[in-house]
Amino acid sequence: MAEKKKVLVADDDQGINLLLVNTLLKKFDVHSSFSGKETLSKCQEHHFDLVLLDVNLGDIDGREVCKTLKNDSEGKPPLIIFISGDQDQENIIRCFENGADDFIGKPFSPVQVMTKVEALLKYDVMIDNLQSQSQELTSLVTTTMSQASSYGSSLQMVKQLNHANSESEIAQTVFNFLASQGLHAALYLKDNKHSTCFDQASSVCSPIVKEVFELTHNKQRIKNLGTRLMVSDQHCSILVLDPPKEDEEAYGIFIDIITVVIEAVEARFIGFLREQELRSLNKELSLVISQINKDVEQVRKDKQNLMDDIIMQIGLSFHKLDLTIDQEEYFTKLMEQTLLSHDENNNVLMTLQERLQTLVNEMKTLLT
Numbered sequence: 547m548a549e550k551k552k553v554l555v556a557d558d559d560q561g562i563n564l565l566l567v568n569t570l571l572k573k574f575d576v577h578s579s580f581s582g583k584e585t586l587s588k589c590q591e592h593h594f595d596l597v598l599l600d601v602n603l604g605d606i607d608g609r610e611v612c613k614t615l616k617n618d619s620e621g622k623p624p625l626i627i628f629i630s631g632d633q634d635q636e637n638i639i640r641c642f643e644n645g646a647d648d649f650i651g652k653p654f655s656p657v658q659v660m661t662k663v664e665a666l667l668k669y670d671v672m673i674d675n676l677q678s679q680s681q682e683l684t685s686l687v688t689t690t691m692s693q694a695s696s697y698g699s700s701l702q703m704v705k706q707l708n709h710a711n712s713e714s715e716i717a718q719t720v721f722n723f724l725a726s727q728g729l730h731a732a733l734y735l736k737d738n739k740h741s742t743c744f745d746q747a748s749s750v751c752s753p754i755v756k757e758v759f760e761l762t763h764n765k766q767r768i769k770n771l772g773t774r775l776m777v778s779d780q781h782c783s784i785l786v787l788d789p790p791k792e793d794e795e796a797y798g799i800f801i802d803i804i805t806v807v808i809e810a811v812e813a814r815f816i817g818f819l820r821e822q823e824l825r826s827l828n829k830e831l832s833l834v835i836s837q838i839n840k841d842v843e844q845v846r847k848d849k850q851n852l853m854d855d856i857i858m859q860i861g862l863s864f865h866k867l868d869l870t871i872d873q874e875e876y877f878t879k880l881m882e883q884t885l886l887s888h889d890e891n892n893n894v895l896m897t898l899q900e901r902l903q904t905l906v907n908e909m910k911t912l913l914t
Contacts, residue, residue: 550573550574550575551574551575551595551596551667552574552575552577552592552593552594552595552596553570553574553575553576553577553594553595553596553597553598553663554576554577554578554579554585554588554589554592554594554596554597554598554624555567555570555576555577555578555579555597555598556578556579556580556582556584556585556597556598556599556600556603556608556611557578557580557598557599557600557603557629558580558581558600558602558603558604559600560580562600562629562652563578563580564578565656566598566629566659569656569659569660570598570659570660570663573660573664574663577592577594580603581603581604581605581606582603582604582605582606582607582608582610582611583605583606585597585599585603585611586606586611586614586615589615589619589624593621593624594624595624595625595667595670596624596625596626596627596663596666596667597615597624597625597626597627598627598629598650598659598663599611599612599626599627599628599629600628600629600630601628601629601630601632601637601641602630608628608630609628609640609641609644610644612626612628612641612644612645612646613644613645615645616644616645617645623645625647625648625666625667625670626645626646626647626648627646627647627648627649627650627662627663627666628641628646628648628649628650629650629651629652629654630649630650630651630652631651631652631653633651647666648662648666650662699723699726699727700723700803700806700807700810702723703719703720703722703723703807703810704806704810706719706723707719707720707810707811707814708814710814710818711818711821712818713735713742713744713815713818714744716733716735716811716814716815716818717733717735717744720733720784720807720811721733721744721746723807724746724786724807725746727800727803728788729786729787729788729789729800730746730747730786730787730788731746731784731785731786731787732744732745732746732751732755732759732784732785732787733746733782733783733784733785733811734751734756734759734763734782734783734784734785735781735782735811735815736763736781736782737781737815737819741759741760743755743756743759755785758771758776758785759783759785762776762778762783763778763783764778764779764780764783765778766778768801771785773788773789774786774787774788774789775789775804777804777805777807777808778808779808779809779811779812780812781812781815781816781819782808782811782812782815783808784804784807784808784811786804789804835903
C-alpha cells in the first residue's frame with residue numbers, strides 16, 4: 547500500500563482547523579498547527595507534502611511563513627494552499643508573490659478543499675515525473691552527444707594516422723587523441739626486426755613499461771593490469787594508464803574507442819612497414835638500373851670498337867686475297883647484316899632499360 551501524503555493544517559481558528567483535519571484525514575496523514583511559529587517548527591521536524599495555510603495566523607503573517615518555507619526548506623519545499631476570508635485581488639496576488647501554489651477563499655466546503663488538495667498533489671507528482679523524464683532525456687542527449695563527439699574525434703584521428711610517415715608521428719597522433727579524451731597511455735610497435743616503445747608523458751618508455759609490453763604484447767586482445775588496461779593487435783599494443791572503471795557508464799564508450807584506435811594503429815603501422823619495404827626495393831632497383839645502364843653502354847662501345855676493327859681488317863685484306871668483285875660484294879653485305887644484327891640487340895637492351903625505368907618511376911609515384 548502506498549504511503550499516505552503528509553499534510554499540515556495551519557490555522558489559528560480551532561474550529562476551522564479541526565474541520566480541515568477531519569476532511570483530509572481519510573486520505574492523508576494530517577497534522578495541525580495553530581500559529582506561525584508552530585508551523586515553522588513542525589516543518590523543520592517533518593517533511594510535509596502540502597500545507598493548508600491561513601493568511602492570518604496571529605503571531606506571524608501567513609505570507610511570511612510561506613516565503614520562509616519556500617526559501618529555507620531543506621530539499622523540496624511543501625506545496626502551499628492559502629485559506630483566507632480576504633478574497634481581494636491584491637491579497638491573492640501577494641499570496642502568489644510569496645510562493646503560494648493555490649488559494650481557497652472562506653467560506654469553503656470540505657469537498658472543495660479535498661478536490662483542491664488532491665488536484666494539486668496529483669499535479670505535483672506529474673511535474674516531478676516530467677522533470678525526472680526531462681533529466682533522463684537531458685542525460686541521454688548529453689551522453690549521446692559525448693559519444694558522438696568521441697566517435698567523431700576517433701574518425702578524425704584515423705584520418706590523421708594516414709598521414710603519419712614515421713613511428714614517432716604515429717605515436718604522437720595517438721597520444722594527441724587520447725589526451726583529448728582525458729586519457730594517458732604508452733604505445734608499443736613491433737615488426738619482425740625490432741620493437742619501439744613510446745610514452746605519452748616522457749616520450750621514452752621506462753624499462754618496466756617496456757618489459758610489460760614485451761611480456762604481454764599480443765597475448766590477449768584486452769587485458770586488465772590492475773588499474774591499467776592493455777589492448778593489443780599483431781604489431782602494436784597500447785597500455786592505457788587511467789581507463790574508466792568497468793562499472794562506470796563511460797567504460798563501454800572507452801572500450802569501443804580504444805578498439806578503433808588499436809585497429810587504426812595496426813593498419814597504419816602495417817602500411818608504414820610496407821612503404822619502407824617499397825622504398826628500400828625502389829632504391830635497390832634504381833641502383834641495379836643505373837649499373838645496367840653503365841654495363842650496357844660499355845658493352846655497346848666494346849662491340850662497336852670490335853666491329854669497326856674487324857671491318858677495317860677485312861677491308862685492308864681484300865687486295866691481298868685477290869677476290870673477285872662478286873666476292874667483295876658478298877663479304878660487304880655479310881658485314882652490313884652483322885652490323886644490323888648488332889643494332890637490333892642494342893635496341894632490345896634499350897627497350898628493357900626503358901621498361902625498368904618506367905617501373906621505378908611508377909613505384910616512386912606510389913610512395914609520394
